[in-house]
Amino acid sequence: MDAIRQDTIIIRDDADALVLVDPRSGRLTLRWRWAVPGETYRSVLLEVAEAISKHELVSWMSDSRQMGAILHADTEWTMDELTPRLKGTSLKRVAVLNSSDFIHQMAAGRMAAEADPSVPYDVLFFDAADEAERWLKEVERS
Numbered sequence: 001m002d003a004i005r006q007d008t009i010i011i012r013d014d015a016d017a018l019v020l021v022d023p024r025s026g027r028l029t030l031r032w033r034w035a036v037p038g039e040t041y042r043s044v045l046l047e048v049a050e051a052i053s054k055h056e057l058v059s060w061m062s063d064s065r066q067m068g069a070i071l072h073a074d075t076e077w078t079m080d081e082l083t084p085r086l087k088g089t090s091l092k093r094v095a096v097l098n099s100s101d102f103i104h105q106m107a108a109g110r111m112a113a114e115a116d117p118s119v120p121y122d123v124l125f126f127d128a129a130d131e132a133e134r135w136l137k138e139v140e141r142s
Helices: 038-055 072-087 102-113 129-137
Strands: 009-013 017-022 027-032 059-063 093-097 122-126
Touching: 009 038, 017 038, 027 038, 038 072, 059 129, 072 102, 093 129, 102 122, 122 129
Parallel strands: 027 059, 059 093, 093 122
Antiparallel strands: 009 017, 017 027
16 A cells, blocks of 8 residues: 555544545545454444545545455445445445455445436445556545
C-alpha cells in the first residue's frame, strides 16, 4: 500500500481491517486482514457505509486479497442491508481486489450478479491493484 497521506482519516486499524478515507480524492480504502466472519464483517462494512456517507466519497477500493470465504448469511446481509444504505450516497465506483479463496470469489460473484439493478454505482473485480487504481481515478476528485 502507498504511504498514508497527511490528510488521510483512519476510520479503523485493527487485526480485522484497515479503513482509510482520503477526503481530497474522495476515496475509501478497505483492506481486509483475514477471513472476518459475521458480526465483525458487518461492523466493518457499516463503518464503511457511514464514512462514505459522511465524507461524500465517490470511490471505494476493497482489498479482499487476505479475505477468506464469505459466509452465506453475510452475503445475504450485504445485499439486503448494506446495498440499500449505499444507494443514497455519492458513491460511483467500487473496485474489489480479488481474494485467492475460491469460495470468496463465488460469493462475491453471486453478490455482483444478484445486485439490485437500480444501484447507482459500478462494481468491478480486479486481480491487479494498479488496474483498479486507474479505474477508480477516473471518477475521483484529484
